Amino acid sequence: MTFSQDLRDENSDIFQAIFTHPFVQGIGKGNVPKEALEHYIKADFEYLNAFIQIYGMAISKSNDRRDMAFFNDQIQFVLHSEVHPHHNFCESIGVNYDELQGYALPPTADHYVKHMMYHAQTGTLAEIICALLPCPWTYLEIGKELMKTYKPADDHPFYKWIRFYADESVEKITTTMRNRLDELATEASIMEQKRMKEAFRKSCQLEWSFWEMAYTREEWPDAKLVGSR
Numbered sequence: 653m654t655f656s657q658d659l660r661d662e663n664s665d666i667f668q669a670i671f672t673h674p675f676v677q678g679i680g681k682g683n684v685p686k687e688a689l690e691h692y693i694k695a696d697f698e699y700l701n702a703f704i705q706i707y708g709m710a711i712s713k714s715n716d717r718r719d720m721a722f723f724n725d726q727i728q729f730v731l732h733s734e735v736h737p738h739h740n741f742c743e744s745i746g747v748n749y750d751e752l753q754g755y756a757l758p759p760t761a762d763h764y765v766k767h768m769m770y771h772a773q774t775g776t777l778a779e780i781i782c783a784l785l786p787c788p789w790t791y792l793e794i795g796k797e798l799m800k801t802y803k804p805a806d807d808h809p810f811y812k813w814i815r816f817y818a819d820e821s822v823e824k825i826t827t828t829m830r831n832r833l834d835e836l837a838t839e840a841s842i843m844e845q846k847r848m849k850e851a852f853r854k855s856c857q858l859e860w861s862f863w864e865m866a867y868t869r870e871e872w873p874d875a876k877l878v879g880s881r
């Protein structure tokens with residue numbers, strides 16, 4: 653059993669909860685409330701900006717050129733490819749992508765980004781990868797689950813989104829990160845392995861929470877307090 657397979661097994665409860673989340677199921681059914689999609693894109697645009705910065709932090713912790721090249725490729729991927737699923741969501745609700753950019757992160761997305769930054773700043777390379785891996789891994793499995801369950805045709809409103817994440821490019825990213833993690837884990841102390849597992853589980857939980865945040869349109873209290881009392 654590899655370290656990354658252990659991680660997957662230990663967190664299958666959260667993976668399962670992500671697949672059944674109403675936002676994720678709504679993507680499969682082709683029916684997500686417009687407000688939830690807007691809230692998601694606003695937060696995810698800024699989340700991806702932070703993700704790029706964290707890949708930069710990971711490069712600064714890398715000594716091996718293959719790691720540097722991988723993180724560099726991922727920065728390109730987030731910059732140039734991950735805009736496609738966002739465009740798909742925007743088209744489905746008839747909103748211009750530009751209008752959903754530049755918003756402050758809601759609490760859960762803010763927490764998620766800072767959790768990854770914490771591990772990128774204070775942790776080893778293995779720990780950083782553990783904090784980052786649930787991001788491609790859960791999306792890959794969401795894509796595959798939705799493909800299998802709903803078999804979307806190309807006129808499905810979220811066909812492009814589902815295809816994008818079920819694709820082999822996201823599979824390759826996940827596999828590369830898993831393999832590197834498995835290598836690094838063999839040299840990690842028990843204490844480091846514990847921190848790695850905690851970083852991974854917390855990111856899985858925050859992936860679920862990110863869907864929930866978008867679905868419930870979570871905001872900072874000050875936005876709600878205005879005029880409520």
Ligand SMILES: Cc1ncc(C[n+]2csc(CCO)c2C)c(N)n1
Pocket residue numbers: 696699703726729730734786787788789791822825859862
């Ligand atoms: C909250 C949230 N989690 C995961 C992704 C998906 N994702 C983000 S970066 C990346 C590629 C990693 O190199 C992938 C697959 C997302 N868009 N938003």
